[in-house]
Amino acid sequence: MAAKITEVRSQKPEARSQNIFTLFSVLCLLSSVLWCLILAPMLVSADSEMKGGYRNDYLPRGIVPKHEMDKAENWIAIFEHSKRDEWQEPDKVIEKMNLKDGDVIADIGAGSGYFTRRFAMAVGLTGKAYGVDIEPELVKYMGDDAQKLNLKNYIPRLATMADSGLDPGSVDVVFICLTYHHIEDRINYMNKLKKILKKGGRVVIVAFYKKKMDFGPPPDNKISEEVTIEEMKEAGYHLTKRLDFLRYQYFLEFEPVENQPQTYTD
Numbered sequence: 001m002a003a004k005i006t007e008v009r010s011q012k013p014e015a016r017s018q019n020i021f022t023l024f025s026v027l028c029l030l031s032s033v034l035w036c037l038i039l040a041p042m043l044v045s046a047d048s049e050m051k052g053g054y055r056n057d058y059l060p061r062g063i064v065p066k067h068e069m070d071k072a073e074n075w076i077a078i079f080e081h082s083k084r085d086e087w088q089e090p091d092k093v094i095e096k097m098n099l100k101d102g103d104v105i106a107d108i109g110a111g112s113g114y115f116t117r118r119f120a121m122a123v124g125l126t127g128k129a130y131g132v133d134i135e136p137e138l139v140k141y142m143g144d145d146a147q148k149l150n151l152k153n154y155i156p157r158l159a160t161m162a163d164s165g166l167d168p169g170s171v172d173v174v175f176i177c178l179t180y181h182h183i184e185d186r187i188n189y190m191n192k193l194k195k196i197l198k199k200g201g202r203v204v205i206v207a208f209y210k211k212k213m214d215f216g217p218p219p220d221n222k223i224s225e226e227v228t229i230e231e232m233k234e235a236g237y238h239l240t241k242r243l244d245f246l247r248y249q250y251f252l253e254f255e256p257v258e259n260q261p262q263t264y265t266d
C-alpha cells in the first residue's frame with residue numbers, strides 16, 4: 001500500500017488529476033446504482049403506502065386518505081381529480097346505462113356530484129338527477145355546483161346511512177359508484193331501496209375489482225363482483241347486465257325480482 005501511495009505521489013500532476021477524475025466517476029456511478037436499486041424503490045413504496053394504495057400521482061400532495069370522510073375538501077379533490085376521466089370514462093358509463101330524456105336518477109353516495117352533474121345533463125330538462133349523500137359538506141358542494149352550472153334538475157339530497165330519503169316510486173335508475181362497500185347492513189338497505197324505484201326501475205353498481213391493482217384502494221376495502229351479485233340476489237334483485245369495459249371497475253345492472261315480497265326492516 002505504501003509503495004502505491006509513493007507511486008501516486010511520484011506521478012506527474014496531470015496523471016494524478018486523471019486518476020482523481022476516474023475515481024470520482026466510479027464513485028458517481030456507484031451512488032447512482034445504489035439510488036436506483038435500493039433507495040428509490042424504498043421511497044416509492046413508502047409513498048404508496050402513505051396514500052392507501054392510490055397511485056402516487058393521483059392525490060394532491062400531503063393528503064393521507066382515510067376511509068372516513070374526515071375532510072371533505074380532500075375527498076372532493078380526489079373525486080374531481082383531472083386524471084379521473086381517463087380511467088373512470090364517465091361518458092362511456094352513461095352510454096352503457098341507456099338513459100332516456102326525462103329519466104329520474106338517484107346517485108346514491110354521490111360525493112362531489114362527479115356523476116350527478118353529468119346525469120342531469122344526460123336526462124334533459126324533463127329529467128332529474130338526485131345527488132344523495134350522508135355528508136352535509138358534500139351535499140353543500142353539490143348545491144353550489146348545481147347553481148354554478150345553472151342545472152335546475154341537479155338536486156342534492158342529504159340522506160342517512162340507512163335511508164336515501166327519496167319518495168316511493170319516484171326513481172327510474174339508482175346509480176351507486178364506489179359507494180356500495182360503504183353501506184352498512186347492505187342487504188336490508190338494498191331491499192328497502194326497491195321501494196323508491198318506479199315500475200321497471202333498475203340499479204347500476206360500479207365498483208373497483210377486488211384484486212391487487214396498481215391503482216385504487218387496497219383489496220380489503222373492496223367487495224368482489226361475485227359477493228355483490230350474491231348480496232343483491234338476497235336483497236331481491238336479479239342481474240340483468242354485467243360489463244367489463246372499465247380498466248379497474250366492474251359494472252353491474254340489476255332489476256327487482258317481480259312480485260317478490262319486500263322483507264326489509266326499518
Ligand SMILES: C[S@@+](CC[C@H](N)C(=O)[O-])C[C@H]1O[C@@H](n2cnc3c(N)ncnc32)[C@H](O)[C@@H]1O
Pocket residue numbers: 069079108109110111112113114115132133134135138159160161162163176177178179182183184
Ligand atoms: C368513495 S365516495 C364515491 C363518490 C361518488 N359516487 C363518485 O364516484 O365520485 C363514497 C360516498 O358515499 C357516501 N356514503 C356512504 N354511505 C352512504 C349511504 N348509506 N348513503 C348515501 N351516501 C353514502 C360517502 O359520504 C361518500 O361521499
